[in-house]
Amino acid sequence: MAGNTTGKMFAVTTFGSSHGRALGAVVDGCPAGLELSEEDIQLELNRRKPGTSAITTARGEGDQVEILSGIFEGKTDGTPIAAVVYNKDANSSAYENLKNKPRPGHGDYCWISRYGHYDYRGGGRGSGRNTIGHVIGGAVAKKLLETLNIKVVAHVTQIGNIKANTVNLNLIEDYVQQNVVRCADQKAATEMEELILEAKSEGNSVGGIVETLILGAPAGLGEPVFGKLDADLTQTLMAIGSVKGVEVGFGFDVVKYTAQEINDEYYMEGEKIKTTTNTSGGILGGMSNGMPIMLRMAVKPTPSISSPQKTVDLEKMEETEIEIIGRHDPCICPRVVPVAESAVAMVMADHLIRSGFINPRHL
Amino acid sequence: MAGNTTGKMFAVTTFGSSHGRALGAVVDGCPAGLELSEEDIQLELNRRKPGTSAITTARGEGDQVEILSGIFEGKTDGTPIAAVVYNKDANSSAYENLKNKPRPGHGDYCWISRYGHYDYRGGGRGSGRNTIGHVIGGAVAKKLLETLNIKVVAHVTQIGNIKANTVNLNLIEDYVQQNVVRCADQKAATEMEELILEAKSEGNSVGGIVETLILGAPAGLGEPVFGKLDADLTQTLMAIGSVKGVEVGFGFDVVKYTAQEINDEYYMEGEKIKTTTNTSGGILGGMSNGMPIMLRMAVKPTPSISSPQKTVDLEKMEETEIEIIGRHDPCICPRVVPVAESAVAMVMADHLIRSGFINPRHL
């Protein structure tokens, strides 16, 4: 299958670029009978859209969504849900000086290698704006997960060297809304915001860590050997721009422990089987075990920075220097939060249908 | 697609379990005209097979491969290559006491949740023996990559808290063969071996980090937005048992730096465009940029340990304790090395065909 579709039974195809006419998604395989409105999608898009605080890009996009198909009398009708967002504030002039000069840390040079050309206007399809498609698909997926009381919640746990303290899993969703960084630890959030603004003032940028939680998933989701749930969740997170690492549960920290220390032992909580610890992050053998699923990803500093950088002029085939003007995020982590949730929600919706937890025909 | 196939154009389907009759793989989509013998596959299987040193399980399996189809006059004929390995030393008796008692850290409980039962004999399909299928597919993929001078090399870089020193990328393949740990730093390897034997003597196990390198890949491999090369490579590594985290290039360390510090700048080396640093690990925007591709994964301590562990008796629905007898690896990292190479080689073969670098019909 071509590269712009994710999922097998709940399949989302996205399209569009930063400076083209529009972006959008087609959600195929959503069962009929799910209540869905433009407002449901708009709310998620608003969480992703730029220009909402001093720590995001100043590009002013309303990102108004229009649903083109798939809804009948307020509910999904089982046919593809197409939704579109038109670009309004695309300003290509700022990019003219980048023509033929691939930006360090961006995919420009790879695009040329692959496609024989690239859209120098803000990264084209490689721009973070392509995640509008994720969010459309994710909004539908979240509504579907809601019918099973499954929640997907992401939050920022680290920016640069500032780490957030751990917070009760069930409080994160609320706490995250209380600051622009989307960090559940308010004190850390304040420091993070300062660090981001400092980087911005220096024409620089910083990275961080975003954690995504899945609460309420049933045990038995995931398909060994090559369709494991953790593998598919990792895939979708790694496919988000700027992500360089993904881990589940204790992740890379497993190296610090022995099996005696981190094997999650089973016990009975009333009639339910649970594990005393959750170092595995809710997934064992590639399948969910009913405990909270915990994923963390490393997000690199936004490569678009205004300070001068060395590159190559591909036309003249000689070394040169560029300064990126444009309007950029000094730290993309806060805006990655709704995108990570969307990506994860789509994979979950797909696996829930594939595994028979959701009727593929209708609710 | 069901869960036991990986790849779209170079598609490998694997089958078999630890205590069933046989394991194997069907490789579909390999172009005709590739020289391939049973010996090619056997060599890779020998690197994976158990019982080769004191730090691996004592299960004595010859793991002899038989090619059933797809080869004509010493070359692939373009039709599916099926290959099979019969189980010889399966000893199910050791597992009788584990019936209905899911092992901590293993997928047993998840299998029951999903399939309504599970093969208590050594994990069944969930056993590490399922990676025989990976290695068969990987051996074919490696032969295909060789035709483009692309190499996939994995090695152990950390066991417990012992970290290996960095070694020149081109020497790793040789150095790795000089010790049973498969670590390119001989001094560290000795310490690692001791640590593993110590864990073994205590009925315990340790984890580590395995790095996989792809050398010689062309720029322009990978399909935005959902079929990115790093995302697919990460997926396949995360689908290997016991892996809890995967990172590319600087991985989680990107958080420690600003964009000014880690944006890989471009320069000319003769006629070739290269980057001065390779913090991105050879992949930007989901596509290769022609630099070495570097992946690292965290492998947890083998969950099968002989010391007593708490679990639940699923028949009586009450808490209980188990001791796992069997024959297990006190550290799986050395044996993960050929599996990681295989998994990565299959994804690369698939992307090379999908992207038109290899003629899908014949060489």
Next chain:
Amino acid sequence: MAGNTTGKMFAVTTFGSSHGRALGAVVDGCPAGLELSEEDIQLELNRRKPGTSAITTARGEGDQVEILSGIFEGKTDGTPIAAVVYNKDANSSAYENLKNKPRPGHGDYCWISRYGHYDYRGGGRGSGRNTIGHVIGGAVAKKLLETLNIKVVAHVTQIGNIKANTVNLNLIEDYVQQNVVRCADQKAATEMEELILEAKSEGNSVGGIVETLILGAPAGLGEPVFGKLDADLTQTLMAIGSVKGVEVGFGFDVVKYTAQEINDEYYMEGEKIKTTTNTSGGILGGMSNGMPIMLRMAVKPTPSISSPQKTVDLEKMEETEIEIIGRHDPCICPRVVPVAESAVAMVMADHLIRSGFINPRHL
């Protein structure tokens, strides 16, 4: 994969229904560098659109296409091409009386069985209007085929009992444009038109046979065993509404002959290998042999007729009668012609990329 995508490498996802807001398609996997304009797509849509003659439905739709993405400086940029057509003349009131009363010969009852409801307004997604998506995808595919001088040409060969005489394959494309029936035999076309108008005046409808030719395809296209070219072409034609049979070459007539009579023998025409006859219709063993590919399909009489029909009231669960008002085609064959070409062109584009005849990255 969900059901609204066709193709693996050249993958087209369509959406929209007869009385919803819009219809459209996303074409993923088209190589970069193909010249493509809205005009290219519009020309094909104009061939499909209703209201162009007395023998088609009177619904007045301009079917103006808008390309939303995937084009940069007049050429495909390798990213998904999304295109949309808004519904303008949807008139749902005519269908109110059909609520809960499935129309004979239509899929209404099946939709209810599957989705728990159905869009009674003109068939919703089941309407022939969904083929707008086909034509968008087909227009792109045709442009791609043109780069290899491959042509797809469809024409009507029979309406009711009126059969057209055979015409030289290379003249069909021109001849077909000379009458509204899209039959290459002008004399037969006139009779066919009369037959259709007669059926219309009686509140009835007629069916026919549409032949699709592929000229200029290379030998060696198609993937045994389950991805055969004839199988995939047949699949796509059978997926067009109202089609009840598909045949290749001599088709069902092979039964009348022995192998001695119809085995196509090989001979040399200069340096080229050809067959003396083409009873196989250009495909043997599921792969093209370089001869013209010939497909024929049976199209049933349009089930929407104005005379009274018996059905069941699904709410009251009792038998009842309906009269379909609406605006319908008394014979859908002429309008199937561009749809068949589109469907076939998409499959060909997919196979050409999958088989390495077209570079998947860029032209």
Next chain:
Amino acid sequence: MAGNTTGKMFAVTTFGSSHGRALGAVVDGCPAGLELSEEDIQLELNRRKPGTSAITTARGEGDQVEILSGIFEGKTDGTPIAAVVYNKDANSSAYENLKNKPRPGHGDYCWISRYGHYDYRGGGRGSGRNTIGHVIGGAVAKKLLETLNIKVVAHVTQIGNIKANTVNLNLIEDYVQQNVVRCADQKAATEMEELILEAKSEGNSVGGIVETLILGAPAGLGEPVFGKLDADLTQTLMAIGSVKGVEVGFGFDVVKYTAQEINDEYYMEGEKIKTTTNTSGGILGGMSNGMPIMLRMAVKPTPSISSPQKTVDLEKMEETEIEIIGRHDPCICPRVVPVAESAVAMVMADHLIRSGFINPRHL
């Protein structure tokens, strides 16, 4: 996906060729808990195997199946079911004279065009022996269908110009077993047998029509727009060697009628909704309507005949003549019967799981 896999959720990958070591299949996606034995598969293979009567090839193959994986304690365990049949009576010497000389009516020339070579020994993978894989997959699928009381029954309805009389649908399965032609009309069967033997004695062959019925399928199976049930069933039948046409219900005969004559009207039979006629063959709008599904396919005369035929020597690039010795079927229709059933059963199993009629995890 590469070409040797059929199905998405119930995915069967087949391998092997006529003169290689073995043939077989891997069935992935069969839910756990289905009773399955080697005997179940062997019974179906026995129906397909050669040498059982004077009207089939004399090749003497026991076609003994061995299940390698996927069964635990007599039931499917949810993991891939691999099964293999070793070739025993392969006799390649008869084919030496065909080297570089493509047989008329066979895919040899297409294989060379695609793969740069071909297995001249009996067609290799292109041989009818590849349908052993179909039958293995079909045997599993049939067992799965049985759990829903769905039956797939195929029978010969025409050989050459001899047509069978219509028989009650429910009697066909029994009647078919009473003669070697597998025709439900005993009188016609006798004539058909004579015709086949006559062709054989003349070094010639004849074709025919095979009908496949699906009895007991629920309404609502199939996925518009591109995954329609009739389209997928047609695809799988057309992918069987020698098939040149497929039709559903009235098929090509729809052309002879008007909508008033063949629209299947609905009525109530007790609580059930049925159609008074079944010209649509149980499928409307690409979805089943609960009536018997009826498919017919045209099978061409076996192209392997012993009389001399003209072809081209591909090495010398000059015209030549060949005589095919080997051991061939003078009419393949009787042996296509179990293959057609298998192909159809696999598609049905896949759609039943995809549509939620069968739990994908376990029964």
